[in-house]
Amino acid sequence: MNKKDFISNLEDQLKVSSIVSSNVKEIVEDYKIMIDDALENGEEEQTVLNRLGRPSDIARTLSRHESKEKRSKSKFVALSPFIATIIFFVLGMYFDLWSISWMAFLLIPIAGLVTSHKHNLSILLPTIIFFILGFGYDLWHPGWLIFLSVPTLSDLFEGNSSIAKTIEGLSFFLIITAYMLIGFYYNIWHPTWVLFFLIPLFGVINERNSEKTMIALVAYLIIPLIYVYLEYINYSNYNYLIFIFTILGSINLKNISITLESKKDRMMVGYISIITILYIIFGLTYSIWHPTWLIFLTIPMFAMITFEKNIQFVAFTPFISVIIFFIWGHYFDGYHMAWLVFLLIPMAGILSDQ
Amino acid sequence: MNAQFKRGIVELCIIKILSTKEMSTYEVLGIISKDLDVNENTVYPIIRRLTKEGILDVKKMVNGIGAPKKYYILTPKGFEKLESQEDEWNNFLSKVAKIMEGNYE
Numbered sequence: 001m002n003k004k005d006f007i008s009n010l011e012d013q014l015k016v017s018s019i020v021s022s023n024v025k026e027i028v029e030d031y032k033i034m035i036d037d038a039l040e041n042g043e044e045e046q047t048v049l050n051r052l053g054r055p056s057d058i059a060r061t062l063s064r065h066e067s068k069e070k071r072s073k074s075k076f077v078a079l080s081p082f083i084a085t086i087i088f089f090v091l092g093m094y095f096d097l098w099s100i101s102w103m104a105f106l107l108i109p110i111a112g113l114v115t116s117h118k119h120n121l122s123i124l125l126p127t128i129i130f131f132i133l134g135f136g137y138d139l140w141h142p143g144w145l146i147f148l149s150v151p152t153l154s155d156l157f158e159g160n161s162s163i164a165k166t167i168e169g170l171s172f173f174l175i176i177t178a179y180m181l182i183g184f185y186y187n188i189w190h191p192t193w194v195l196f197f198l199i200p201l202f203g204v205i206n207e208r209n210s211e212k213t214m215i216a217l218v219a220y221l222i223i224p225l226i227y228v229y230l231e232y233i234n235y236s237n238y239n240y241l242i243f244i245f246t247i248l249g250s251i252n253l254k255n256i257s258i259t260l261e262s263k264k265d266r267m268m269v270g271y272i273s274i275i276t277i278l279y280i281i282f283g284l285t286y287s288i289w290h291p292t293w294l295i296f297l298t299i300p301m302f303a304m305i306t307f308e309k310n311i312q313f314v315a316f317t318p319f320i321s322v323i324i325f326f327i328w329g330h331y332f333d334g335y336h337m338a339w340l341v342f343l344l345i346p347m348a349g350i351l352s353d354q
Numbered sequence: 355m356n357a358q359f360k361r362g363i364v365e366l367c368i369i370k371i372l373s374t375k376e377m378s379t380y381e382v383l384g385i386i387s388k389d390l391d392v393n394e395n396t397v398y399p400i401i402r403r404l405t406k407e408g409i410l411d412v413k414k415m416v417n418g419i420g421a422p423k424k425y426y427i428l429t430p431k432g433f434e435k436l437e438s439q440e441d442e443w444n445n446f447l448s449k450v451a452k453i454m455e456g457n458y459e
Contacts, residue, residue, distance in 0.1 A: 029421050030379070030402075034394050037380035037423075051393050058395055065403050 003035055006049050013059035019066040027062060078350045080111035081148045082343045085176070093337050102140065108147040126150055142180060148173045171202040172346065191231045193339040194224040199346070200318070264306050271302050291326045314348040321345055364392055365400050366443060369428065369436045372410060376427040401426055409435055 001009070010031060014024040031052075038048040052058065084104045091101035109127055126146045133143035152169030175195050183189045197220040204216035275295050283289045297319040304315055321341045329335035367386050371377065383397045404410045409432040414422040428436065452458065 027402075030398065030424065031394075033378075033421055033423055034380055034398065037378060041380070041384075052395060061395060062399055062402070065399065065406075 001049060003032075003045055003049065006035075006052070006055060007032060010055035010058060013055045014062070017059045017063040017066075018068045019059075019063055020068065023066050031058075075350055077108075077111050077150065079347055080108045081105075081150070081172075081176075082347050084108055084147070085343060086340055089337060089340055102144045105144040105147045108150045111150075121153075125153065142177075142184060145177045145180060148176060167202055172199055175199060189336045189339075191228050193335070193342075194228055196339065196342050197221070197224045268303060268306060272299055275299060291330050294323050294326055297323055314345075314351075317345045317348045361396070361400065364390065364396055365404070366439050368397065368400055368404065369409065369432060369439065372426055373428045373433065373436055376413060376425040378423055378425055382426070404432070408432075 007028060011024060011028050014027060015021075019027070035045075035048055035052075039045060084107045087104035087107070088101045091097040091104065126149055129146050130143050133139040133146070137143075149170075152166060152173060156166055175198055179192055179195050182192045201216050201220035204212050204220075275298065279292055279295060282292045301316055301319050321344050324341045325335075325338045328338035328341070332338075364386065367390070368382055371382055371385055379394065379398055379401055382401065383392065383394060386392055386397065401410065405412055405426065408429055410426045411429045413425045413427065415425060416422045
């Protein structure tokens with residue numbers, strides 16, 4: 001990382017911490033000055049940047065005493081695509097109301113209009129595109145998908161969004177659009193849901209940490225691709241097991257390393273051993289390898305409870321979502337609907353401002 | 355050392371240093387880091403908070419090209435704070451010294 005990257009990353013992190021934009025500018029300027037002062041005094045750029053550490057830590061420390069942007073209204077706008085998606089699928093799948101269920105997506109521009117007094121371009125633009133698609137090409141459905149871009153456009157036009165947040169927002173919009181188009185036009189809902197693994201992948205890539213990116217590429221791209229291939233060749237007996245590597249990758253991404261030096265480490269190793277033994281016993285005795293493997297998902301949750309202080313609910317949502325997804329899909333034959341629980345992850349993130 | 359305790363001590367040092375002459379954050383850091391293990395991330399948030407609280411005043415000086423540099427100096431309110439904190443600190447140190455010397459009975 002060089003000075004330019006550091007400053008840009010710091011600015012992103014300060015914006016993510018919801019610090020008011022005038023203060024963000026001031027802090028960024030001050031850090032530029034401090035770095036320049038150090039360089040003028042003969043220090044190496046890398047030495048200074050190493051001493052300053054991670055921009056995310058700096059933002060976290062500073063945010064304790066800084067004024068925050070009021071976000072309750074923007075939270076409502078940010079949540080609206082997820083709420084609309086859930087309403088849309090519940091009305092369609094369970095009540096067969098596909099003809100009117102798309103209207104749920106009108107909630108997004110309405111949420112934007114109700115909460116915003118300015119920058120209505122983010123609502124106006126998708127609405128114009130929606131009407132052009134509808135009246136011009138009779139594409140009311142799936143033209144409504146354009147409304148999913150409203151929160152990202154809103155942040156973008158207001159200048160509140162960091163590059164990382166914009167990419168994440170756009171990735172959600174593009175992925176859900178691709179998922180729905182493939183689902184509606186080719187009726188391949190499964191295993192197209194694997195596309196949703198790309199969302200955490202984009203998140204990790206934005207952290208600009210090459211080691212984390214490599215792990216994330218394996219956990220969220222290569223493993224899901226292998227899974228899709230195994231589904232394609234109809235080798236579906238144990239292919240859910242490969243997601244164990246995704247779980248292990250996620251643990252690595254959390255930078256949890258086990259050394260057996262402390263009581264907590266020993267507790268961790270004990271827990272992993274118990275889970276593994278239980279899994280093998282259940283598998284051999286009842287031949288229920290799937291979905292028994294889901295108990296492995298309790299390992300990262302146990303690790304977070306054991307090692308991390310002040311842990312928030314949002315950290316558990318990826319694991320809880322996967323557990324609900326497979327139980328709902330496997331026991332209630334609802335894979336086509338169960339993927340909706342993955343929306344819990346960004347929703348919890350928005351509610352907790354992370 | 356407890357982080358909050360350390361921040362309190364660093365805050366007192368910053369106030370004392372800036373009571374003598376106006377300095378930039380980097381200059382303040384240069385003095386404190388000779389004796390204490392601190393970096394910009396410890397000093398800067400404290401200076402920023404003290405400025406907001408009116409303990410420090412900031413002067414911007416244009417220095418050739420680039421952004422204007424900021425120099426901080428203690429305000430009258432800051433001198434009052436320094437006086438009370440110095441008293442508190444000396445009082446605290448003498449009591450700790452008394453205990454450490456075994457004079458607590």
